[in-house]
Amino acid sequence: MKDCVFCKIASGEIPAKKLYEDGEMLAFYDMEPKAPLHFLVIPKKHIPNVMEAEESESGLLGALLWRAQKLAVEAGFEKNGARFVINCKEDGGQTVPHLHIHVLSGRPLGWPPG
Numbered sequence: 001m002k003d004c005v006f007c008k009i010a011s012g013e014i015p016a017k018k019l020y021e022d023g024e025m026l027a028f029y030d031m032e033p034k035a036p037l038h039f040l041v042i043p044k045k046h047i048p049n050v051m052e053a054e055e056s057e058s059g060l061l062g063a064l065l066w067r068a069q070k071l072a073v074e075a076g077f078e079k080n081g082a083r084f085v086i087n088c089k090e091d092g093g094q095t096v097p098h099l100h101i102h103v104l105s106g107r108p109l110g111w112p113p114g
């Protein structure tokens, strides 16, 4: 989608430090990390947010979460754990309107969110 920063990262127009890429998704480090490990997993296809995903995209949603956990385990965070976050729309704190899973780890994280 035009003017979408994550579509531009998916197409290579904007550079990002990638951890993983295949035909349908991309994982890259967040440019403003909120934990020692902080990366994002996105579909290459522009899906605005998880609440607007369609039933036909349910397999892709599962694949994104599966990849997020694989990458967190491969990075060595299985023992201490991690947080997998999907912010959605205004009240959910979403700032980039292209679906993404945050993976945060490497320090204890507070709960509940502020």
Ligand code: 5GP
Pocket: 005, 014, 016, 017, 028, 029, 030, 031, 032, 033, 086, 087, 093, 094, 095, 096, 097
């Ligand atoms: P949200 O607030 O939408 O859940 O998360 C968006 C995240 O994307 C933020 O943590 C922000 O730091 C990150 N981000 C925004 N623009 C860019 C970018 O151009 N490159 C990278 N690597 N991360 C970005």
Ligand code: ZN
Pocket: 001, 004, 005, 006, 007, 008, 045, 046, 047, 097, 098
């Ligand atoms: Zn997009």
